[in-house]
Amino acid sequence: MNIETVGAVQILLGVLGRFWPVWLALVITLGLSFFYRKRLGLYGQLFSSGVGIAGVTICFFWLFTAIFAPEIATFDPLAQNAVLKNALPGAIVPESYGGGIYFFGGDNLSRDVFSRMIFGSQIVLIIAPAATAFALMVGTTLGLPAGYYGGKIDSILSFLANLVLAFPVILLFYLLVTPAIVEMGLPRWMAGVFFLFPIAFFLTLFWTRFKNRPDRLWLYLGLTLVIGGWAYMSLVFNADPFGILSLSPNELNIFAAVVFASSPGVFRIVRGLVMDIKTRDYVAAAQTRGESPWYIMLWEVLPNARGPLIVDACLRVGYTTILLGTLGYFGLGLAPESPDWGTAIKDASRLLRSYVHPAIPPAVALMSFVLGLNLLADALREQSMKD
């Protein structure tokens, strides 16, 4: 069957048109942020430099793309239209197959490259920030005492962190993200340990602050336990009583491996920051007041370490995105038909000699998202240096 294609201008206009919910949301968000930038603190200051605006715009673009993915995408990311195998960009789907246009062409399994790229953003934008958040929790909870107490705790924890850091990342993933590991149930154990950290973190946080104000204390502790326990059950044991949150064993494996690989990095940064900050006068003042060590760590030291930590978190989300891409590229963990960008690049790069078009959209998408995060981190660093 002869497939007709539309011209480049029509592709461009069509794609821009499909993104209309994103443009709308971008205009509203950026407009409001720009208007109220004076009142928005560090976030508002980002709008004073070109790099910052570019970073915020790109990040929001992908965030909204992930949120509105079902609206934007023209086809089901897994649906195949046999006639459109490796179809060129702009291929018109015959009426008998439902009509429509493959804006960026079809891939080797005749799926729509454009829709796959759009749905791929969902996977990346859920796993990367969430895994980074958990890594930050684990790294912070361990880095605070290591930096504050020093001595034996520090030596042991640092040795363990260095052990993980001495693994080349790729080897770590080849060892940790395998069907054999899933079969042994190791990811569940790892996740079970890692996911305890956020709960422990918030419990300590509220306990140290409100220990003498029982009215608030029990409310906050109860909330933490209920929400944390619910998330813990649904994420680790995949047994959410409400059926909202769920993680398949493979996703859990990836998640645990990514958290495991990036928390030692956070640990090192937090430890270094704490060692620097604990010599300040306000820490000495708190010690003289007789505050408990954990109160000082969580309510005196940590807030003052937030600048570098926010910058690091931005970079780390970008790095985790690259990691997820690497996992997809080597076919580790994610399902072979998953629309995530790494898997798409892997599939396309095998056929690069004959068909170029399926490789470009996921590659550009991944690059632009990481670039946005890096620009954001750079702008944040510059702003926090001004303070």
Added chain:
Amino acid sequence: MLSFVLRRLGVMALTMVALTLVVFLLVNLEPNLKKLAISQTESRATIEQQDAWLERNGYRQNFFVRYGQWLGVVKKQPNIDPATGEAVSRFRFCDEAAVPTYSGILQGDFGCSTKFRVPVQEKLFPALRATGILMFWVMVTMVPIALLVGILGGMREGSRTDRSLSVASIATTATPEYVSGVIFAVIFASWLGWLNGSAASATTQGVTFNNFTLPVMTMAIYGIGYIARMTRASMVEVMTQQYIRTARLKGLSFRTVVVRHALRNALIAPFTVIMLQFPWLLTGVVIVETMFRYQGFGYALVEAAGNNDIDLLLGCSLVSVFVVLFTQLLSDIGYAYLNPRIRVQ
């Protein structure tokens, strides 16, 4: 200095032992052994026969005994065929001693690769050589470019050159190898046809400009941005120092100040960064060698992991962990050596 190096070497040895134990545990998980038994016995072998194969070949011994045998501090028991009373090797394609011997890593015996059907050392060391050639060219292109970009940007902070170079460096750090590799292959191999999209011929016919430029370029690009940013930061810091102002006030030209006074001090930090880049480069090696079909260390690692080749995977892990720890040690020693202010007692 000597005691510092010795202490570091001790920590390094301890780390190696701990890491190899973990790797040994992970590659010898029960499902992996099962898969090995299935691939090494006839396809119709029963579960009992598979278990018997594992038992006979020593896979069912105590974990630490097996680790000791792999390391070469416990004697490996020969595998006696009950029918003939003679010793047979675990795998047809590798010879093993007929009497109990110490034969492990420390004796230079890395075991037997089931995927390539040769002793591991016969596969691993040529692969390392091939990767060494790749790394050499990557370093030769990456380091000078990165240092130049960093110095040009850092010598006049905030200038237009600085801003554009900064954004360019950020862009390269946002482009992982599997993205830049695809983009370069599309541009230079598919559209322009200048370069070879595969480095497979480099293994057999030797390295040429055509087949080696793309892998080297792909790997170098990702590292350039990071090193350049570190160099820039270090250069900016040096340029604000008092002695630079003194040199300027003395009437020296800007050029002389940069080349004679600033450069050497600005290069201490990037040295450490370059050394610590090795673990990252290792990931790059794996991606690039897979993408451009170059038969080096990364290719061996992927094949070993993908085909449940236990001994080869152990060998690869040992080498990569060693490379990482050794470069860390080198960077610490080098830093202390280069920077007189930090030199250890």
